[in-house]
Amino acid sequence: MTASAPGKVNIQLSVGAVRPDGFHPLASVFHAVDLLEEVTVTSGEPGSGIRIDQVTGLQAEEVPRDGTNLVWRAALRLAQELGRPGPDVSISIHKGVPVAGGMAGGSADCAAALVALNELWEAGLERDDLARVALDLGSDVPFSLMGGTALGLGRGERLSPLMVRGTFHWVFATATRGLSTPAVYAAFDRLVAGRVVPEPTADAAVGSALIAGDPVALGRVLHNDLQAPALVLRPRLADVLDAGISAGALGALVSGSGPTVAFLVPDPVVSAGVAAALAGHEDVRACYAATGPAPGARVVARSR
Ligand code: C5P
Numbered sequence: 105m106t107a108s109a110p111g112k113v114n115i116q117l118s119v120g121a122v123r124p125d126g127f128h129p130l131a132s133v134f135h136a137v138d139l140l141e142e143v144t145v146t147s148g149e150p151g152s153g154i155r156i157d158q159v160t161g162l163q164a165e166e167v168p169r170d171g172t173n174l175v176w177r178a179a180l181r182l183a184q185e186l187g188r189p190g191p192d193v194s195i196s197i198h199k200g201v202p203v204a205g206g207m208a209g210g211s212a213d214c215a216a217a218l219v220a221l222n223e224l225w226e227a228g229l230e231r232d233d234l235a236r237v238a239l240d241l242g243s244d245v246p247f248s249l250m251g252g253t254a255l256g257l258g259r260g261e262r263l264s265p266l267m268v269r270g271t272f273h274w275v276f277a278t279a280t281r282g283l284s285t286p287a288v289y290a291a292f293d294r295l296v297a298g299r300v301v302p303e304p305t306a307d308a309a310v311g312s313a314l315i316a317g318d319p320v321a322l323g324r325v326l327h328n329d330l331q332a333p334a335l336v337l338r339p340r341l342a343d344v345l346d347a348g349i350s351a352g353a354l355g356a357l358v359s360g361s362g363p364t365v366a367f368l369v370p371d372p373v374v375s376a377g378v379a380a381a382l383a384g385h386e387d388v389r390a391c392y393a394a395t396g397p398a399p400g401a402r403v404v405a406r407s408r
Contacts, residue, residue, distance in 0.1 A: 119289075120301055134253065139200045141209060154193055155193075160197070163202065167199065205359065206360030207276065215245050244260060252400065273394075288330050334362035345357075351382070379391035
């Protein structure tokens with residue numbers, strides 16, 4: 105059973121003061137893009153346990169194949185939810201989302217694994233039940249299940265779909281080294297220390313630009329509160345942001361906790377121009393063109 109799930113960019117990411125549980129309240133506009141993870145699950149012999157057989161695709165060599173992989177945790181957590189002993193399952197992952205880049209590639213793996221295992225085990229869990237299990241695995245996993253474009257409140261799990269007209273074109277520039285999400289949130293805490301941080305709220309201008317399908321308006325209101333702390337940790341990302349804007353992007357921001365930089369572009373011609381301008385940049389590993397919104401986690405192939 106094979107399921108896919110999309111990577112994401114946060115069009116708006118407003119962050120509040122850290123909560124007693126260590127998480128930060130968010131107002132996040134998630135936007136799924138067509139860089140996809142694919143997870144294939146196959147029943148193993150009784151007693152064989154969980155195995156990650158194969159990881160292929162983008163930066164596959166950087167992905168752990170043991171119990172630290174989120175997909176492994178997803179299989180354990182879903183089996184526990186269903187009261188299944190074992191589980192005996194072998195898993196293959198094909199990666200299309202950059203690793204440790206702020207694009208929720210690991211969360212997409214989790215979401216795809218949950219959907220694939222729900223089918224393989226004929227468990228019949230509804231989307232709401234899967235979303236509850238998903239949140240135990242990470243703040244972005246419920247959105248990876250849902251896909252499209254959505255406002256996320258709380259840790260990002262209180263999701264409401266947003267209306268979007270048309271398709272938006274993006275270029276993603278990955279960095280030579282990943283950034284740790286907790287480290288970026290900790291840098292955020294240091295930046296706002298001693299200040300009153302407002303409760304994060306949805307930006308009406310973002311919603312209007314999405315409904316209008318207006319990339320020029322959207323480019324003006326892209327906003328990420330984790331960008332400043334990511335730049336403290338990686339100052340040279342500022343130069344990457346500027347280079348993409350100079351090459352014709354309508355807007356640019358650090359994606360999630362970074363270090364991937366997202367450029368909103370008017371069309372595929374400008375996509376190619378931005379990618380070409382960044383090709384030789386010493387802080388850029390690679391550029392990927394993508395479009396959004398993309399659908400959430402879903403079964404894409406089954407075989408007997
Ligand atoms: O939920 P997830 O595993 O993706 O979170 C990773 C880390 O990012 C958390 O342990 C926390 O440090 C930080 N985080 C946060 N507030 C959020 C989401 C994540 O502080 N809303």
